[in-house]
Amino acid sequence: MITLVDEEDDEFVTKYLADKNGLSAGWRGFAIDHQLDDGDAVVFHLISPTIFKVYIIKVYDEANNNSDGNEDKEDDTESDKEQEDSGSEARQLRSSGKRKRGGRK
Numbered sequence: 001m002i003t004l005v006d007e008e009d010d011e012f013v014t015k016y017l018a019d020k021n022g023l024s025a026g027w028r029g030f031a032i033d034h035q036l037d038d039g040d041a042v043v044f045h046l047i048s049p050t051i052f053k054v055y056i057i058k059v060y061d062e063a064n065n066n067s068d069g070n071e072d073k074e075d076d077t078e079s080d081k082e083q084e085d086s087g088s089e090a091r092q093l094r095s096s097g098k099r100k101r102g103g104r105k
Helices: 027-033 073-094
Strands: 002-005 011-017 022-024 041-048 051-057
Touching: 011 027, 022 027
Parallel strands: 002 051
Antiparallel strands: 002 011, 011 022, 041 051
């Protein structure tokens, strides 16, 4: 048996299937409790031969972050304007008369 300890120190006992290199009998409950989705990263930190500390990195889902998708539009517009301004400065630097390297012959 393998014990998984989450970030809140809750423990979940699972069965290790050596022939399949996987977990059973408890893994599904762990996944449901932690609302694991496709794309989430799960890091298993070995604490002892039968205990793993588990860290979950949730997948970023833009659709769930904005209820109507308009919250960040104002910020995006300002950010785009700043990028445009800095882009014109970059163009000026590129044409500042520097020598260009020739290829090796």
